[in-house]
Amino acid sequence: MFVKPQTSPKPTKEDESLDLTLRPKTWAEYVGQEKTKRNLEIIIEAAKQRKEAPEHLLFHGGSGLGKTSLAYLIAKEIGANIRVTSGPAIERAGDLAAILTNLSEGDVLFIDECHRLNKLIEEYLYPVMESSKLNIIIGKGPMAKTMELKLPRFTFIGATTRAALISAPLRNRFGATFQLDFYSQEDIEKILQRSSRILKVEADPKALKIIAQRSRFTPRVANRLLKRVRDFAQVEGKGVITPDLAQKSLSFLEIDEIGLENGDRRILRVIIKKFEGGPIGLQALAAATSEEQDSILDIYEPYLMQLGFIERTSRGRMATKAAYQHLGIKYKRDQDLLL
Template sequence: MAKQRIISGESAGPKEEAINLSLRPTSLDDYVGQPRLVEKLRIVLQAVRERNEPMEHLLLHGPPGLGKTTLAHIVANEMGTHLTVTAGPALTKGADLVGTLTKLQRADVLFIDEIHRMPVAVEEYLYSAMEDFKIDFQIDSGMHAKTITLPIKPFTLIGATTRAGLLSGPMRSRFGVSHNLDFYSETDLLRILHRSAGLLKLTADHADKSLEQSLELIASRSRGTPRIANRLLRRVRDFAQVRSDGSLTPDVVDQALKLEGVDKLGLDELDRKYMRVIGEVYQGGPVGLEAVAATLGEDAGTLEDMVEPYLLQIGFLARTRKGRQLTRAGGEHLGMRISTDDNGDRLLFE
């Protein structure tokens, strides 16, 4: 999409990443959420430190904005080694990967975001690098082709993907640790917002619970995603600075997020348009995703990756064998009139 959605878990670019870097925790002790993964990493990291070995390769998968990049920084910091960050689409040919791998020192961490988008030809170079810590690099082609074996130092690969199903079987099997990141609870998001508010030097209107209530409102609209929570907090801070006295109050939060088109459940205009199309144009469904995308003039992949997951999570959307279907709760949120057909088993949206 041409316009960046404020409630999208996707990164808005290098500028936002630079801001997020200043808000990121640097150790597992400061990391909030994902308790099972954190406990697993504590055990693995302590064990490899005691044996003086690199950590096993780690695969993190789940929706964007849940902390995969942050965890890569933490692992490198806990190991006391250097982190190299790249992305699958940036590795267009084998030479790109070879140059990166040969620069790594022992136990360094290589983080590849969107690893499922790495070309197959490049992916194949990783197989021997991950298992045997060597690269078989072919020079020239045809009859005169030669293969050079380059030894590399033992390293840790951390792969991040939002679509684990698109990762090849041979690649998945080479990760020693694999974990799916869950959406965050409002309690965990509130803890993250408290920390971020302190780093951003935000204050309350009075010596009361204004800041606490304001952060609770932001947490409730953050779609279970820390990146969205921090983004909303920065937008509210800007609004408070320009339209108020710089202090956060529940009223300021309401006004700021209303201006951004974010409602009380964290839905934006695209979410509401998506549900309205199913409810009004297709009588609540079921309807195919491609039909909804064509009606909206949006890309089907964008809707599947960035709109549907949260609607499914909160029970506003159902995926059936016949297609997408709006639930009663989704229709009621939009204020639609809902009745049942003559058999009493199908919702009719008016």
């Protein structure tokens, strides 16, 4: 049976309601990402003073790190309506026109997964982003005419997990771009404290520390693990999350002390055992592990790289000494590691 990893940062159906319940409602509740928050504060304040909509903003960073939450907070801060859509949902120019012509002055348009906007839609977006003008083509062939529609001034917020896939012309049209990083252990503990209050579960701070250590420093994963541990505490204990219960339930879920699951360990083991530590290309790695390339790129690799277990070189992925050590495999490549 294929078990979906507990530590995948990607939202599951079940997470959608958890995300909603636990989504920060105020800036104070939005923990961490201090530099981004400070910059946004200035952009928003300056726009308020000029009585204008803030410039278009692009957020990139791994799944579950807080991009959507930021977009909602910004809309709330400027008292705007937020319209939410995603790159793949806008298939035709007509879809885009329908969205844009329904916007009101000062609205926020949030486009998630904007690396998946198709080329044609992107091209329609350029003049929209530059000067709030939408050029629509009416009719076909030699009779076709271009009509220019003036749109209200709005703020486009784009989010993506794959900054590299955003074309340069689109990227350049955002007023500011922010990268969201993995959180610190302390920040995740703070998030878990708030979440346990909202979920009305009593948790020992030491237990929250244990959960935070295994959360891949990603708020969504931390909250999901908290929920799992809460269930475990309810069934196996007295409903209170103690360090012992946290430890037990997470090892029951086969999540190790640094947040790795079977899928992560399998990837490392394949690189080490089958490919002698690498380098190995993405395609070959996907085939050898029966994982999709996208899962490797979005779920496994960012955290394995953050841990320093995988290095990406021009010739492919390599397992580092730290990865060998974590798996308890003897490392014997000191000589030929020089690339």
